[in-house]
Amino acid sequence: MSTTINNRAAIVEVDHISKSFPGKGNVELTVLDDVTFTLHEGEVVALLGKSGSGKSTLLRTIAGLIAPTTGEVRYRGKQLRGANPGVGMVFQSFALMPWLTVQANVELGLRAQGVGEDERRRRALEAIDLIGLDGFESAYPKELSGGMRQRVGFARALVLQPDALLMDEPFSALDVLTAENLRNELMSLWAQPDFPTKAICVVTHNIEEAVLLADRVVVLGANPGHIKAEVPVHLPRPRDRRSPSFDQIVQ
Numbered sequence: 001m002s003t004t005i006n007n008r009a010a011i012v013e014v015d016h017i018s019k020s021f022p023g024k025g026n027v028e029l030t031v032l033d034d035v036t037f038t039l040h041e042g043e044v045v046a047l048l049g050k051s052g053s054g055k056s057t058l059l060r061t062i063a064g065l066i067a068p069t070t071g072e073v074r075y076r077g078k079q080l081r082g083a084n085p086g087v088g089m090v091f092q093s094f095a096l097m098p099w100l101t102v103q104a105n106v107e108l109g110l111r112a113q114g115v116g117e118d119e120r121r122r123r124a125l126e127a128i129d130l131i132g133l134d135g136f137e138s139a140y141p142k143e144l145s146g147g148m149r150q151r152v153g154f155a156r157a158l159v160l161q162p163d164a165l166l167m168d169e170p171f172s173a174l175d176v177l178t179a180e181n182l183r184n185e186l187m188s189l190w191a192q193p194d195f196p197t198k199a200i201c202v203v204t205h206n207i208e209e210a211v212l213l214a215d216r217v218v219v220l221g222a223n224p225g226h227i228k229a230e231v232p233v234h235l236p237r238p239r240d241r242r243s244p245s246f247d248q249i250v251q
């Protein structure tokens with residue numbers, strides 16, 4: 001069922017994966033059953049499903065934080081073993097380190113990559129500026145509103161200039177207006193031709209949000225989680241300008 005869209009390159013391929021966890025009384029709990037889909041360059045994919053349908057498990061498998069029981073996940077054609085080197089993640093509950101300042105939180109991933117202090121600082125301040133947090137470098141998470149905290153979450157992912165951005169219900173802990181602002185800002189960044197991230201995969205249980213954000217909606221059914229439908233969203237997107245296929249057409 002792997003799809004090729006206008007010959008766009010595959011970034012992540014999820015190939016017939018299943019995932020089981022040990023359940024009560026030694027009975028295996030199957031959470032994902034034979035899930036296959038591809039995240040291509042230039043697209044935003046929404047994973048839409050009810051609570052418990054395995055969305056977070058699927059996203060964490062793509063990130064390489066958990067291994068599938070059967071099947072495989074490939075990043076740029078290579079089977080994942082361990083953490084996916086090409087992704088940045090944003091979480092619903094922000095997952096910030098409360099004892100670290102905004103800047104130190106944003107620098108965490110760069111630190112893990114062994115990036116030196118000067119470059120860390122330069123890149124962190126750039127990401128903080130990009131996401132509208134300038135002036136808050138030295139603040140601690142508890143001093144910030146929910147919306148600002150999630151901006152830190154975005155800065156922490158974007159500072160890595162990830163090939164693919166994975167977001168697990170990134171707006172659902174925010175009030176409606178804050179969520180709308182942040183969604184719009186993310187989409188403006190995405191539309192910029194020099195935005196380094198090539199694909200976005202967003203988990204949501206909100207059908208309206210899925211349609212607003214995504215070029216394609218992958219619908220997960222529950223018990224166990226499986227792909228119920230894949231629906232293209234036909235809305236013109238400014239970011240289509242930067243897809244390789246479009247460049248080829250206009251040349």
Ligand code: ADP
Nearest residue numbers: 021029031049050051052053054055056057058
């Ligand atoms: P969603 O994000 O769609 O709400 P999840 O992926 O979080 O769904 O969870 C799907 C199912 O898998 C739930 O029934 C959940 O309890 C179960 N599950 C998730 N992670 C684990 C785990 N580490 N161990 C056991 N069960 C888990």
Ligand code: MG
Nearest residue numbers: 055056057168
């Ligand atoms: Mg979830």
